[in-house]
Amino acid sequence: MSNDSTLKTFLVAFLLCVVCSVLVCAAALVRIDREAYNKQLEIRKTVLIAGGFEQAIEDGGDVNELFTSNVEAKIVDLDKGEYTDAVDVEKYDQKKAVEDPAMSVKIPAAADIAGIGTRAKYAKIYVTKDGSLILPIRGAGMWGPMYGYISIANDYNTVKGFIFYQHAETPGLGGEVDNPKWRGQWPGKKIYNDSGELAIKVVKNGKYKADAADAVNTIDGLAGATVTSGKVKQIVRYWFGKNGYGKFLANLKAKKG
Ligand SMILES: Cc1cc2nc3c(=O)[nH]c(=O)nc-3n(C[C@H](O)[C@H](O)[C@H](O)COP(=O)(O)O)c2cc1C
Secondary structure (H helix, E strand, C coil), rough: CCCCHHHHHHHHEEEEEHHHHHHHHHHHHHHHHHHHHHHHHHHHHHHHHHHHHHHHHHHCCHHHHHHHHHEEEEECCCCCCCCCCCCCCCCCCCCHHHHHHHEECCHHHHCCCCCEEEEEEEEEEEECCCCCEEEEEEEEEECCCCEEEEEEECCCCCCEECCCCCCCCCCHHHHHHCHHHHHCCCCCEECCCCCEECEEEEECCCCCCCCCHHHCHHHEECCHHHHHHHHHHHHHHHHHCCCHHHHHHHHHHHHHH
């Protein structure tokens, strides 16, 4: 075929288009893969920080290595208060489940102290080697939804770590929920009192008294962000109450004796 033929010109142009399309598609797939990987890495890092492995990460520990050797994901049926294998733990997306009427429950207004409207039937939690739990929590902040994790020790009561990884609170005000100094108040606090009642609370900034009888259940609120502090209190109390992890934790405590 002569180099000047129209057919050859079209053929070369066509082949060029095919090659370019393949390259663009391949690049897009690599990007999607990369984004999914980064997202997974971010979730793993957040779970580890909540679970008390923040120092290990700061010391240069590899997030994937720390995660796979310390943490196991499990699914909890919140209404039954038990582990379940009703869904595939690797594929289960709790945020998507909230949008699916078959996978979620509507919360009656009177019980909806976290302002979430609907919650997934199943929670994807993480269990560490010593039996500590890393539990997802979410609820309405002042400006939008807040997503976080709380970890509790294997007494199912003592807080080990606390983090909100996604929220829309104002930087410097409610956004200080991210401040490591404020987060640092949470480890060691007890969710329930000696009678087993839900007791954890966040008080207005400056009202915390270290010598008060309930200091072990009390967090000093954020300065200039009483609204966000109150929302955080409601979120935590919802998730550790009878409509959240309450039944599951009571069952674990009873099994432990
Ligand atoms: C632009 C703007 C953003 C604000 N963002 C927050 C916020 O994210 N969280 C919060 O609790 N209060 C926020 N506030 C302040 C609340 O309106 C309210 O004054 C505050 O929560 C009261 O806290 P205090 O009693 O500690 O002063 C904001 C106020 C303004 C004007």
